[in-house]
Amino acid sequence: MLKINVVRNLIKVSALIVAGGVVFPPLTASADGHYDGVVVNILTRPGPVIAGRIVDRAEEFKEMTGAEIRVAEAPFAELFQKILTDWATGTNSIDVGVFASGWGIELVGGDLVENLDPYLAKDDKIDLDDIAPYFRDFNQKVSGSTYFITLDGDFQMLYYRTDVLAANGLEPPRTWEEYLDVASKIHGQDMNGDGEADYGSCIFKKRNAQSYFAIQSVAASRVQSMGTSEGIYFHHESMKPKINNEAWDKSFELYKATGEYGPPDELNQDIGDTRGLVVGGRCGLAIDWGDIGPLSIEEGSMIKDKIGAVIMPGSTEVLDPETGELVACDANTCPHAIDGINYAPFAAFGGWTAAINKGSGDKAKQAAYDFLSYMNQAAQSNVDVTMGWTGYNPYRNSQLNDTAAWVDAGFSQEAAENYLGAIKESLNHPNMASDFRIPGAQQYTGVVLDRELARYLAGEITVEQALENIEEAWEEITDDFGREEQAELYRLSLGITN
Amino acid sequence: MNEWIDRNMGRVFLAPAVTLILVFSIFPLVASLLLSFTRVRLSGGGFKIRFVGWKNFEKQFFGSEQFHLIGTFTEISVLGWIVGLAFTAVLLGWIIKYIRSHFTWVGFIGRMITFAMALGLCWLFSATLLSGNPFGTVGVTLFYVFVGCGIQFLIGTSLAFACSQRIMGKNAFRVIFFVPMMITPIGVGYIFRMMADTTKGPFADVWQWVGLGEFAWATNPWAARIFIVVADSWQWIPFVFIMMLAAFESVPRDLTEAAELDCAGPWQKFREIIWPHVLPIAATVMLIRAIEAFKIVDLPNIMTSGGPGIATESVSLQAYYAWRSLDLGAASAIAYILLFVTVVTCASFFNLVIHSRIRKQR
């Protein structure tokens, strides 16, 4: 009894304190559109990047339709947890989550994401055919239905300093062996005119950051040669990991070897650090997502019109999945090879995509869909992707065919053609490697692969031990989630339907 | 009514705190304990929970995560054997002495738990560090706790003592020394990441100048660990400082004056008057600091992300990473292992150091 009184008084006191606090102004929504009074809450990561453009477009959308789009923000590292908790506990204070598409598989598996097929069927403005095939057919879909709307197209490319390579009489590398060769030749030269020795290669290697994407980019062209549906992680039928083999072995070694021509503390650099170095003109070669292009023309950049992009380096030998050994490329083993080199651009991260909460109200869902479609439509997104600060990279063919918008944004004609050419080549590549898109993706790659890679890079274990550990841990995770289910979902994620 | 309140004043004073803590602790504690025996999946618009027994714990201690939590084991070196056996003998001696002197069952069971854990940690230490094998997150956490707290206590107390003396500008020193604690822990992590950057941080030129241009602290396990302890100390010495300052300031002046009249030397005065007076607070401060240090997560997460390899990863960080990859079962299991280690360490410290003192006081 006493206790109850105390609690009640406490609550009273605290309520008074709260009431004395800030009173937020009531909402004022007045537009003539058909969504008057509808509120859509979007959660994404903070800052101008990604979120900034959503806020701008939300204002336009409100004027058009009357729907109020509120953008809430959560720090990158905990963003997904926050969305997950909100949706899975039925709080449903968030209608739309904007996050990496790879994370979303888990949510779709939990039946938390609205299936967008009915909405797409009624939408005549979105023009799906214009979206690059990988994003349209793999990235937006789970088990054959569309669940996500792409806002940003992500995959990694190789960037090189056109001036540095030209001065040394070198061509941009086509294979990873050539990459090391070029890096070794230019390492130690002064590339930004400040009198200090700069680095041949910059690839982020920090743990729990993005290094597990980079290693997959390196490995993809050795592991996958038969087209996107081959996949780089498992054997389709048995779900046995395709990891403990010569292809990954070699890739681990190559990745570590690039460190010799990199900054001394590369092991503790994430993508933000290496990007700073690249834009500061300190790197000859670098791996990055599409962002370097728009960043290179920003104020303070030392590499304006000095940076070129090409498809990720390939390999002249590929994995024979039966034996686990590397075999030379020929017409049979590498049907998509060019000049005997097999390329497999890796769709790392999958890009920022939006998903609609299944638990939201019908009106909010429809308004949310219309807004996302509006963002995705060529008229809007073709402008957004040319602006570096938005963080959006191209994912539509119409964004790549026309260089005018890019030249307007500040590129030289030549740089724009080079940059768009590399993107186009990667984006439409029939052998594009798909990112992990089954439940537990974070555990498989973000935790296990990343950790063992970090231990190998730090010299704690050998590459053989690392691959063995990964294989064992992957098997454990697969058994945990159920081997049959995982195999089924894995096949679906690669578009194999039988 | 008034009479009743007056009679039960003791309970009225204690009840709000106990009730609030109960309300906030029972459900989360039970829920997370249950979670540690399960695998959690998302399904059907909510969570699906499957009990797996001890599997989560087994994986940490004996399975594929063993190297991660406690370390890699090969064989124990000669040094490892010597230290391990010597320490075991000391522990055995202590427990035998206890049994012979004043035996109670509660006391005995409590001491046996302490004994078992001390023994386990001792052999863990012998089998990993002393035998040249890498140790896991438990070892790293203990390093942060014991080395970090030790340094913080020594420096913090000395600074507090100096600032309680009649020195010039002591008010300014007091505020300055306290500043680092005001910064949000995440902020401290980022500040020290800037400090430690060997290419564009403030000490980049110093690194070059002393010829360490090619040496990156972040690639050397011990350098990285020490660096995290430095950042941790930078942040938490102020805590020890402010508490010990308050303690030194609350030493009754008449006691010290009396000592001076007796012509006690400064050292004698410190040892016999001041130190016994502040000791209880010092013990509490260290206990609180140790509890927080066991949970260290922001600094290694931001400064090194647990790297190089797993060299700077604390148990708490391991749980955080498991949690972030949606492995809630593993996260809870790891957190409970940490809870166990922390509770036993702190309870031993509390019962054997603080509690006996409280008993003496009564």
Added chain:
Amino acid sequence: MKTLHPKSGLFESRAIGEMALASRIILYTLLLGWSAFVLFPIYWLIITSFKNAATVNQGPYFLPWIDFQPSMHAWYELFVSDYEDTLRAYINSIIISLSATALSVLIGSMAAYALSRVHYAPNLITILFFVFLVALTWVSISAFDVDWRVALAVGVALFFFLARGVGRLHQIHLHNGDILFWIISQRILAPIVVVVPIYMMFQSVRLLDTHMALILTYCVVNMPIVVWLMFDFFNTIPRDLEESAQLDGATMFGTFREIVLPLSRAGLAATTLLVMILSWNEYLFALFLSTTKAQTMPILVAAMNAGERGILWWTMSVAIIIMILPVVLLAVILQKYISKGLLVGAVKG
């Protein structure tokens, strides 16, 4: 009763006051050296807030105007373009941490005082019985759909009827030390595993994204620290004063307010400062229990790590700097009281 000594150093210390010049130089060198160690990172923080991407990334620059041109863009961003978010988070932080601190220090020091003066001996069996009943009630409500009023009534009734009987079965008494340890042990479990259950608790009472949720949470998570520190500070106060007051007919609350609290000012000030800082800087609970309306400053700081876009060092520095300022103010105010702990010594009977 209260005689204030003229303000001076603590120990009238002839020994240190008249230290040899050499040792005094060493002492000041150490103190100044430590100040430098403490202040340099702060200095770096301040100049970083005036840098832009180029001046951060292209090697260390130390002196504004001399080796780099300071720019206000980060300050502009937080105070002009995004001032709404910044201001809201700032006000939220102030409201939440002040309320939580006040509540926590009040309730916590009451408990600490009680623990240091009254001897408790609750029976462990009764407590276990109570916990068992709570669990039973909870299970019957959640798993068997029993109406919550019925379940609660039955639970309470059972407790009152049976508590005494069960308690007599076996007597294992807990003592103040056990209660104290139980209280501190609440801080041991890593917050990430309790944050989701706590989130669900607040969700069920619809308090998510309110100040209330964070105030209550901070109040509770910091209470163990208050109880522990204040317990020790209360223990250092001589008891004879209180005893004489009680003989004069003062109530326990009266004694507490009139005599004990003023005497333990140093400890109270230090504890308040500490709890204030802990709630001001807390991150994980703030992240989960708030979405927009109740978002606090630490989230703003963490937000400046833009993931694969790198860290926005400049705006992050601004956010950290403006977060320190109010705490510095508070510290300057409170540190006076910390010195006034001298009173303690002045009141021997």
